[in-house]
Amino acid sequence: MTQQHATPEEHSSVVGGSIAARRIGCPRSYTLEQMVPPSQGSAYTREGTALHEMIAQVLRNDIEPGSLLPFTFKREDDGRPEGAWEFTITEDLWYEVGQPALDAFDTFIDAIEMNTGGVFEFVIETRCVLPGIANAFGTADVIWSCGNLSGVWDWKFGRNRVSVEANDQLMFYARAAVSTIPAMFGAKAYGEVDPTREVLLSIMQPQVSEEPSEYRVTVGELEEWRNTLQAAVKSATEQGMSAPIGKGKWCDYATCKAVCPLWAGQSAAFGEKMAKLAEIQKTEGVKNLTDVKVNGLEHRDIFDHDALSNVGAELGFAEILPELLALADTVEGWVKQVRDAAFEMLEGGAQVDGWRIGISTTSRRTWGVDEAAVRKFFKNRRYKIDEYMPRQLITMPAAEKLLKRDDRAVPEDMIDKKVSTKNALVRADSALPASSLSSDSAKALGDKIAALTGGLTGV
Secondary structure (H helix, E strand, C coil): CCCCCCCCCCCCCEECHHHHHHHHCCCCHHHHCCCCHHHHHHHHHHHHHHHHHHHHHHHHHHCHHHHHEEEEEECCCCCCCCEEEEEECCCCHHHHHHHHHHHHHHHHHHHHHHHHHHHHHHEEEEEEEECCCEEEEEEEEEEEEEEEEEEEEEEECCCCCCCCCCCCCHHHHHHHHHHHCCCHHHHCCCHCCCCCCEEEEEEEEECCCCCCEEEEHHHHHHHHHHHHHHHHHHHHHHHHHHHCCCCCCCHCCCCHHHHHHHHHHHHHHHHHHHHHHHHHHHHCCCCCCCEEECCCCCEECCCCCCCHHHHHHHHHHHHHHHHHHHHHHHHHHHHHHHHHHHHHHHHHHCCCCCCCCCCCCCCCCCCCCCCCHHHHHHHCCHHHHHHHHCCCCCCCHHHCCCCCCCCCCCCCHHHHCCCCCCCCCCCCCCCEEEEEEEEHHHHHHHHHHHHHHCCCCCC
């Protein structure tokens, strides 16, 4: 029996919520996407789809979540690239990710009703069509109305923070919803909707934050955004390979990255830079690029501040390294996209000269007898039970899940919150906090790196 789903079964190839930003930022992406195999999805997207489906069923049918666990989402093979697949939401996954997402929505409803004095009404997993663009549609997680305020709520279950500010996906859903169900925006028809009516866009990411991020727009601003998207799609569909092209966040997860000249160009630039470094290494006759000759007398670390004035300028390394980091970051994503595209072509039966799909195997050893036999084996050899059957205290997440069944919680005085940190190489504009290295070696390293950009730290 085919499973009936609340989540969408089809997506627009022209423009939908998830690719609206790509069409605006890079109209040529529409043509480039048709040159590569469509994505077959990943374990992460399937996990997200299954979580969306379970939440939709809980809200639509007013079901106690625990009664659905374990919840298995099945998609039949209907000719789409991903084929047939299934994903099971376990109790651990639900109480770690799903339940917090649902709890946040309940809290959100209470807050909106208190602030507006109205009654919160909502629809879930609703297909909305964006007017003025052929085949432009998408499915919104939640569209709601309360008093004189409306909104769109979106669940995201990944670990990478997504900004809600001017988010093209939510702008798409909101503007499409105004035309599809104007009653949720205080009118019988779109033409009667007040353009100054505020619309609250919300993204809830349970693996990133305990609260949703929010951004307010007006119906009038949504219409201005639609005009921008409409112009971009017109350029995309009419100009083809002559349409404007651009790189940005919209390139993430884009299949067209594999054939994009901007990304391929970055790969070539990276190769040129690496060739230059190889030439430096060959000329200096050293194994490591951190060792170079200073005035032909001694080998010094190329990062050394004193050496930079004599060698760095000559070799151009101070300029090469920051650029290499940026190129490496770019090329890594492009290489993965190329490999994924090639793999999907081979799986689909196409030929890729010089390549094929091989079989990789992994193995692990487990007990081939029951627990009693294992216990007898160790006992007869006079091992202590704690040595071969160690008892462990229940973990905090497991304890919270256990207590939640009886509406109980772990007392705060029994909780010790431990935070581990490590230093990582990030871009200068990263949202991650700055490192507070204090050791002499750390300071020296900081000074060396700072020297590459023309300044010293800790002076």
